[in-house]
Amino acid sequence: MDEGAVLWEPTRERVASARVTAFLEWLSARGVGPFRTYDELWGWSVEDIEGFWDALRRYFAVGPEVAGPVLVRGHRAEGAHWFPELRLNYVDAVGRHPDGHLALVGRDEGGGRRALTYGELRAAAGAAAAGLRRLGVGPGDRVAAVVPNGVEAAVGLLAAASIGAVWSSCAPEFGAEGMIDRFSQIEPSVLLTTTGYRYGGQYFETASKVAALEGSLDRLRATVVVPGPGGEDLGKAPPGARRVDWSELLAAPAPLVPEPLAFEHPLWILYSSGTTGLPKPIVQGHGGIMLEHLKSVALHCDLGPGDRFFWFSTTGWMMWNFLMGGLLVGATVVAYDGSPRWPDLGGLWRLARDESVTFFGTSAAFVETCRGAGLSPRTEVAPTSVRTLGSTGSPLSPEGFAWAAAE
Numbered sequence: 001m002d003e004g005a006v007l008w009e010p011t012r013e014r015v016a017s018a019r020v021t022a023f024l025e026w027l028s029a030r031g032v033g034p035f036r037t038y039d040e041l042w043g044w045s046v047e048d049i050e051g052f053w054d055a056l057r058r059y060f061a062v063g064p065e066v067a068g069p070v071l072v073r074g075h076r077a078e079g080a081h082w083f084p085e086l087r088l089n090y091v092d093a094v095g096r097h098p099d100g101h102l103a104l105v106g107r108d109e110g111g112g113r114r115a116l117t118y119g120e121l122r123a124a125a126g127a128a129a130a131g132l133r134r135l136g137v138g139p140g141d142r143v144a145a146v147v148p149n150g151v152e153a154a155v156g157l158l159a160a161a162s163i164g165a166v167w168s169s170c171a172p173e174f175g176a177e178g179m180i181d182r183f184s185q186i187e188p189s190v191l192l193t194t195t196g197y198r199y200g201g202q203y204f205e206t207a208s209k210v211a212a213l214e215g216s217l218d219r220l221r222a223t224v225v226v227p228g229p230g231g232e233d234l235g236k237a238p239p240g241a242r243r244v245d246w247s248e249l250l251a252a253p254a255p256l257v258p259e260p261l262a263f264e265h266p267l268w269i270l271y272s273s274g275t276t277g278l279p280k281p282i283v284q285g286h287g288g289i290m291l292e293h294l295k296s297v298a299l300h301c302d303l304g305p306g307d308r309f310f311w312f313s314t315t316g317w318m319m320w321n322f323l324m325g326g327l328l329v330g331a332t333v334v335a336y337d338g339s340p341r342w343p344d345l346g347g348l349w350r351l352a353r354d355e356s357v358t359f360f361g362t363s364a365a366f367v368e369t370c371r372g373a374g375l376s377p378r379t380e381v382a383p384t385s386v387r388t389l390g391s392t393g394s395p396l397s398p399e400g401f402a403w404a405a406a407e
Contacts, residue, residue, distance in 0.1 A: 007405035020299045060294045063088035089258030090286045091162045093328040102332045106150040109338025126256035128159035131249035139164030144188035148337040152226045162258045168269040171314035172197040176212040187219045196228030200339040214238045263287030293325030305330035311361030349377040361390035371403040
């Protein structure tokens with residue numbers, strides 16, 4: 001095929017129903033634009049950055065209406081401060097969706113399935129936040145997690161964020177050195193971990209890795225333990241710290257009440273790959289990520305309450321954080337823990353079929369592997385609900401695009 005060939009164009013009906021179209025109409029009704037094409041909208045977004053981001057904030061009703069500047073510019077780029085008078089919390093939007101609407105489906109390669117409505121998710125996060133407060137966690141404290149992509153990870157993130165603690169996570173399959181390289185730099189006061197996990201049809205315990213990690217964290221006060229499928233424990237806690245079961249953390253029901261925080265208050269810490277020295281911690285704030293996720297998930301991915309949003313990821317990859325952004329728009333997030341090739345390459349496509357996934361996110365490598373294996377998801381497992389395929393992690397080849405469009 002020729003690189004640059006148009007493989008797909010949306011129908012008029014798809015354009016009319018798209019969330020970015022609704023945003024354009026909202027702008028036009030307020031005298032902004034009109035923008036006749038996506039390129040015109042993009043041009044405005046980069047030429048009038050204050051106008052664009054303030055319009056986005058108002059469109060998605062982010063934070064209360066307050067007087068004050070949108071952007072205070074410093075002498076250098078890093079001296080810029082956005083919405084200095086605004087107080088909000090990334091978790092605010094999670095409270096907008098109906099109690100009975102399905103929020104999260106956690107699947108694992110062993111066949112397990114757990115589902116939470118938005119009401120149940122808020123209740124669990126509220127109880128977990130109360131448990132973190134009992135452990136002395138407050139705004140600015142770090143909560144580090146070594147957990148699979150599932151219910152506990154989502155609940156832990158929302159609980160920590162709601163009280164202004166700073167979340168950071170990595171996957172259980174990381175080695176002890178990889179965990180220590182990341183978390184020893186941020187000095188967490190609480191560690192959330194599991195005792196074991198399954199991957200590729202095998203079971204792995206985490207006790208020795210967690211012990212090494214705990215020994216490297218000088219300010220650790222407590223380790224919250226999520227039981228793994230193997231039923232083992234982590235042994236004795238290190239001096240100065242205590243062990244708390246996940247059930248104990250959630251023992252006292254409490255409402256989820258997000259703390260109003262400064263727009264730039266740290267939300268979470270991501271990391272660079274670590275190919276040149278230690279992984280570099282990357283701090284991202286509540287307001288900026290909330291707006292970016294709303295823009296990306298709603299306007300770019302066209303997701304809303306009627307969608308089921310899946311992206312294959314572990315908790316050690318930033319796409320997991322992006323997946324959690326689906327909760328801001330009321331989508332049902334589908335999280336998967338395990339190997340993308342277990343029991344075979346068709347496993348994730350069957351998951352998409354079974355869970356009626358509308359947005360299927362994966363990596364370019366997975367797409368190329370499926371293409372190379374001659375897999376035809378549409379004919380073999382028929383994930384007919386899938387409307388959009390997302391690819392990231394590395395560039396997708398023209399042949400990969402053609403396969404995705406055809407299949």
